[in-house]
Ligand SMILES: Nc1ncnc2c1ncn2[C@@H]1O[C@H](COP(=O)(O)OP(=O)(O)OP(=O)(O)O)[C@@H](O)[C@H]1O
């Protein structure tokens with residue numbers, strides 16, 4: 001059984017009086033362990049698609065099945081629990097909490113799980129920060145970091161709880177190409193070590209090359225779906 | 230706990246805004262504490278004045294006399310007896326008891342005449358029950374058995390009298406004939422009780438009894454106990470013992486005479502509640518405003534928290550703890566501010582006489598300096614109140630924040 005299945009997913013946004021059909025019928029299956037990129041021009045619906053998969057929005061029409069659960073049937077509380085345990089998010093503009101240190105920002109994701117021991121929390125947070133290259137920045141506040149470093153914190157935050165699926169909306173948009181490659185290496189390593197499934201959107205062909213499967217969106221439809229060898 | 234910690238850290242984001250909101254709350258709380266301190270101080274002072282200068286803790290008088298006591302009749306007096314004294318001495322917490330004979334008279338200085346309350350007292354035991362003697366500011370207490378008197382300095386000034394002068398009391402005796410006594414002034418009083426300063430003339434009990442044709446008769450016995458708080462209970466017990474001695478006698482605790490003051494303090498409690506509701510409103514408006522502002526600034530962050538899997542309740546919790554933090558800061562600042570002002574009142578007092586132009590008659594039997602009263606329960610109340618109001622008023626805005634669509638929250642501003 002696939003980890004994620006979308007069937008006839010449509011999303012219509014109301015922009016004033018105009019209806020915008022951001023997704024026009026998406027059928028998609030993602031297997032556990034995939035490392036998939038979503039490409040496509042601006043406005044093609046990449047962000048919208050990731051938000052649907054991340055249960056942050058419900059589709060206007062269609063069905064999303066995550067890990068055997070039909071998402072539209074779950075109440076809000078259970079969706080929150082599903083995100084908490086199984087989904088990691090990496091945002092284009094980091095969204096770190098400014099009053100918390102680097103360590104605490106990452107710790108928050110793990111704390112929410114509730115059943116992790118203190119010692120293990122520390123170990124895991126420190127390890128993940130080291131592996132994204134922030135071992136020396138643990139006690140900094142976000143405003144003392146560069147954009148690239150902030151994004152690495154946000155990646156560490158998404159990965160620290162070892163979720164089943166990580167969704168990243170243009171994770172490298174604000175990073176230089178060297179850092180972008182480092183970040184993709186970390187993601188790939190997690191993908192291989194923990195069989196975490198990754199779906200990320202990007203405009204960058206170099207980043208796209210890391211993906212094992214490449215999807216291309218246009219006008220809210222998947223126009224290409226190919227394996228990368 | 231992590232979320233609570235996060236919430237408290239959030240307070241450092243806009244220190245000035247938090248401080249302003251907290252200060253508004255603090256100001257209200259301090260106002261309340263100061264008001265409460267003065268009011269309690271005023272009541273305590275009134276009660277102390279009543280006990281120390283007017284009624285002692287318990288008065289034993291004839292039941293019918295008690296009804297008529299304002300008119301100072303010479304009927305229904307009681308006999309000074311050993312039996313009565315020994316019953317009184319046996320009550321618990323007993324400290325001292327003294328006889329009094331009160332009557333109305335006119336004070337004459339040879340030119341003018343003024344109605345006064347004359348009070349025959351046994352100067353020895355009187356000083357064990359009342360503190361009146363401590364307020365003699367000129368001269369000294371009269372000698373028992375001599376034709377001497379002490380009176381309020383204010384009254385003396387009014388009648389142009391000083392220590393060493395003679396005054397004449399004119400009054401009706403038991404048999405309804407007029408009589409006069411000439412008394413030499415040995416001392417002048419200035420108490421915190423305006424009634425005594427303006428209206429009272431003290432003279433030896435035996436002299437009063439003779440002049441009124443009331444040998445062996447007194448208005449009543451006044452009792453002082455070792456503690457204030459037990460007066461009500463002891464007076465009820467005493468009533469039981471008195472019943473077997475003479476069923477016309479009754480004991481009354483000082484509270485029965487302090488009805489006016491007690492009623493007034495009840496009215497003040499209503500005022501206090503009004504002040505409290507205003508503070509409540511101020512605090513609530515401040516908190517609601519602060520929460521709404523913070524949430525508007527943090528919409529993206531709230532969207533992120535939802536993506537992390539925080540439930541609505543947890544987001545509400547964060548904002549409520551933040552609000553509670555502001556309330557607590559406000560209450561603590563308010564308590565500090567209140568303490569400072571109350572401390573000042575305690576050290577220097579407020580000069581009521583200056584404040585009221587020396588008139589002194591404004592319902593409460595107090596004059597002189599009022600000292601603030603430390604009311605610990607008021608502090609506890611204010612802090613608890615600040616925290617609870619902040620919590621309550623944050624619920625609605627926090628819910629509003631938490632229910633926002635995470636996507637709108639995250640991207641809404643850009644689209
Ligand atoms: N919250 C929203 N309300 C209204 N319209 C929206 C909303 N979000 C997206 N849209 C519209 O839906 C369409 C798809 O947008 P989306 O953000 O998914 O594209 P994208 O592929 O992520 O673009 P980009 O590469 O610029 O990030 C666009 O036309 C956009 O204007």
Ligand SMILES: [Mg+2]
Pocket residue numbers: 046047048169
């Ligand atoms: Mg996008």
